[in-house]
Amino acid sequence: MKPHHIYLDTNAFRYFGTAFEKVPLAADLRDKILISPLSAFEVFAQLADEDEAEADSVLRQIQAIRNWTNPQHSGLLPWPDDMLHHFWFQKPLEDDGFTKKMEQSFNVCLTANTLTPLKEAAVEQKKAMDDFKLSTAHSFKNMLDDLR
Numbered sequence: 001m002k003p004h005h006i007y008l009d010t011n012a013f014r015y016f017g018t019a020f021e022k023v024p025l026a027a028d029l030r031d032k033i034l035i036s037p038l039s040a041f042e043v044f045a046q047l048a049d050e051d052e053a054e055a056d057s058v059l060r061q062i063q064a065i066r067n068w069t070n071p072q073h074s075g076l077l078p079w080p081d082d083m084l085h086h087f088w089f090q091k092p093l094e095d096d097g098f099t100k101k102m103e104q105s106f107n108v109c110l111t112a113n114t115l116t117p118l119k120e121a122a123v124e125q126k127k128a129m130d131d132f133k134l135s136t137a138h139s140f141k142n143m144l145d146d147l148r
Contacts, residue, residue, distance in 0.1 A: 007034040007077055010042040016068050017061025024067040033068060034075040045129040047115070047122030055115050055122075063112075 008016060013036075016025075024030075043062060047055050069075075078086070085093040112118050 005032050005034050005075065007036050008039055009036070010039045013039045013043050014058070014061045017064040020067040021060055021064040022067075027070075030068060030070045031075075034077050035065075035069065036077045037079050041125065041129055044122060045126035047118055048126040052115065055119075059112065059115055059118065 025033075040062075043058065046058050050058055077083075079098065082093045085091075108118065108121060
């Protein structure tokens with residue numbers, strides 16, 4: 001039988017973080033979860049918007065990822081641009097360093113014990129997320145204009 005996987009949108013990512021903050025998900029299910037970098041990125045960016053109490057809750061939800069994924073090998077979905085580029089052009093997109101930055105942010109969130117060192121990084125993440133969304137919207141508009 002073909003293995004099945006699930007991935008979580010941003011809200012589900014946070015719900016899983018709450019549900020599995022203190023209790024781990026069964027090991028056989030952990031290998032079936034794929035992490036959407038877009039969802040993870042949005043959760044990180046939320047650290048910038050929340051008041052301190054809520055941001056602390058978001059940080060705990062992020063850190064709980066250790067309890068619902070396989071810490072030795074988490075499945076990660078490709079970034080949407082990378083996947084589409086590979087699909088359309090049959091070759092990988094040139095590395096722009098974004099994945100490495102995401103990985104570094106991810107590791108900082110997982111190892112931080114307090115919110116203080118993350119606040120500045122979260123503001124940067126939020127700006128990058130907003131820029132990405134705006135760029136994607138403009139690209140989509142331009143594509144539609146070209147197709148017309």
